Structures are given as structure tokens and as C-alpha cells.
Amino acid sequence: MTPATPLLPPADWRDFLALTKPRVLSLVVFTGLCGMLAAPVAIHPVLGFTAILCIAMGAGAAGTLNQWYEADLDAMMKRTAGRPLPAGRMERQSALHFGVGLGAFSVILMGLALNLAAAAILLVSILFYVLIYTVWLKRRTPQNIVIGGAAGAFPPLIGWAAATGQVALLPLLMFMLVFLWTPPHFWALALFVKTDYANAGVPMLPVVAGEKVTRRQIGLYTIPMAFAAVLPWPLELTGAIYGLSSLALTGWFALLALKVAARTTGADDAMLPEKALFKYSILYLFVIFAALVVDRWMA
Numbered sequence: 001m002t003p004a005t006p007l008l009p010p011a012d013w014r015d016f017l018a019l020t021k022p023r024v025l026s027l028v029v030f031t032g033l034c035g036m037l038a039a040p041v042a043i044h045p046v047l048g049f050t051a052i053l054c055i056a057m058g059a060g061a062a063g064t065l066n067q068w069y070e071a072d073l074d075a076m077m078k079r080t081a082g083r084p085l086p087a088g089r090m091e092r093q094s095a096l097h098f099g100v101g102l103g104a105f106s107v108i109l110m111g112l113a114l115n116l117a118a119a120a121i122l123l124v125s126i127l128f129y130v131l132i133y134t135v136w137l138k139r140r141t142p143q144n145i146v147i148g149g150a151a152g153a154f155p156p157l158i159g160w161a162a163a164t165g166q167v168a169l170l171p172l173l174m175f176m177l178v179f180l181w182t183p184p185h186f187w188a189l190a191l192f193v194k195t196d197y198a199n200a201g202v203p204m205l206p207v208v209a210g211e212k213v214t215r216r217q218i219g220l221y222t223i224p225m226a227f228a229a230v231l232p233w234p235l236e237l238t239g240a241i242y243g244l245s246s247l248a249l250t251g252w253f254a255l256l257a258l259k260v261a262a263r264t265t266g267a268d269d270a271m272l273p274e275k276a277l278f279k280y281s282i283l284y285l286f287v288i289f290a291a292l293v294v295d296r297w298m299a
């Protein structure tokens, strides 16, 4: 008979917070907030706050269920081995209950306090990240983040839908921007943490197809991403504040991406341009979404 595994003491609140991936969540929630503020309808502040809370809880639940499912993978990578589950600071059951409870609560609250459209898109994004990306694609194909990345692109649509009850062309372009931004964002990072993914057997593009292909793909995805970013101005969905900001911000993104795409590296390369592109990708999304809101509010 195998001895029963001793139960761990109750986890600290900080471990529950870590399950929600709070740093990634900050940008996910910000894009949701901007989607809501860019909508042509003024939402009551209490309802607006509730909607943002629901997006945060839904995304946190998705991050939690992702970590519940892939604790084995996380244990194999330096970057993730210290998370609450692989580090053995929490029972798997606690993470599962927390994730399912928080996710269900976020969708129900969104449906009751806001509207069904916003609740439905929130539910789709949670299921997309957990089932399509984490369970189905991540361990199977190097296209995992291209398709699965759609999950992280939904928040602007959710924010807009929370305010208006509908979707429209502008939030769809915001969705496309985040969707097409995700591959360069992630592959820039994957180039410099390649060995981590290789050790864990995750088929990320640089591991499976090599550096050269990954660099080319970063360059290729940047082209439609740039179109999605600047299109709202010529379509007269925004004014010049957003138009000029998006041109400048996206121009800089394209330059960094081009630099990464054109490079070949040796064994002891410090990967500085790749690190710069990854860091800038995060700043880029924060600032371009902020510019969109400023533009719509000044109009």
C-alpha cells in the first residue's frame, strides 16, 4: 500500500494571487478597460468597475486553471518552477476549486450586472485559453499561440460589449491588433528562453522550426499587425491623435521586429534585440490602447 500523501497546510493568499498571473493580467485588464472607455456609450461607474472586475476575475481564473493543468510542465522550466503548484506550496484541489469558482462567479456576475453579450464573450475567452490553448494546442503544435492567443485578444471586445451590449468594427480591430501582436510578443521571448521550452518538451516555434523561421515569422506577423493598428484612422473610427500615435508607436515596433527578423546569432549571443522587442511589445500595447481612449474622449 502506498502511504497517503500528507496534506499541505492552507495556502497563503499570495499564492492564490500568483495563480492569477497578476502581471500579465494587468495588460489584459487594461485592454478591456480601454475597450469599454472607447465605446460611444457612457457606462455608470459602478457598472463599469464591476465589468472590469469580472474581466480580471475571468482572466485570473483562466490563468489559475492553466497552472492547475500544467503544473508538470511548469516544474520543468526555470521561469515557472517557483509557482505555487510545482513548488508544492498548494494542493492541486485548492487551485482547481479556486479557478472554477472564480471563473463561474465572473461570468455569472457579468451576465447579471452587465449583459449577456459581455458574459458570453468572457466565458468563450476563459474556455479558449484553458481548453483550446492549454489543454489542446500548447503541447501539440508550434502554432499553439497563434490560435490560442485569441483568448488574450477578447478583453477589448468584452469591455465594449459591457458598455453597449454589442460588438462593432472598432473593438473587432482592437481584437485583431492584440491577436496579431501576440506572435511577435511571444516568439521574441521564446527566442531567448528556447532551452527552457526544449527541456520541457513544449513544441514552441524556435524549438521545432528553428531560430531562422521564428525570426521570419516575427517579421511576417508584424505586417498585418501594423495594418490592424493604424486602420482605425483611415476608417474614421478615430482622429489624428490616435492615427499619428499609432503610426509612431507601430513604426518603432516594426523597426525592432525588422532588426530581430534580419539577425543571425552565435552561441554566446546576449539576444539584446529580442529582449528589447519583447519589452517594447508590452509598452506598445499599453500606450497604443491609451492613445485610442484619449483620442475618442477628445473627439
Ligand code: HEM
Pocket (backbone or CB within 6 Å): 023, 024, 025, 026, 027, 028, 031, 133, 144, 145, 148, 149, 151, 152, 153, 178, 182, 185, 186, 189, 282, 285
Ligand atoms: C498565447 C499567448 C501568449 C503567450 C504564450 C504569452 C507568454 C508570455 C510569457 C511566457 C511571458 C513571460 C513572463 C511571465 O511568465 O510572466 C509573458 C509576459 C507578459 N505578457 Fe504575454 N503571452 C501571451 C499573450 C499575452 C497577452 C494577450 C497579453 C496582454 C494583452 C500579454 C501580456 C504580457 C505581459 C504584460 C507580460 C509581462 C509580465 C511581467 O512583467 O512579468 N501576453 N507573456
Ligand SMILES: CC(C)=CCC/C(C)=C/CC/C(C)=C/COP(=O)(O)OP(=O)(O)O
Pocket (backbone or CB within 6 Å): 021, 024, 028, 055, 058, 059, 060, 062, 063, 066, 080, 122, 125, 126, 129, 138, 151, 152, 154, 155
Ligand atoms: C479575459 C480572459 C479570460 C483572458 C484570458 C487569457 C489570458 C490570461 C491571456 C494571456 C495569455 C498568456 C498569459 C499566455 C501565457 O502563456 P502560457 O500559459 O503558455 O505561459 P506560461 O508558460 O507562463 O504558463
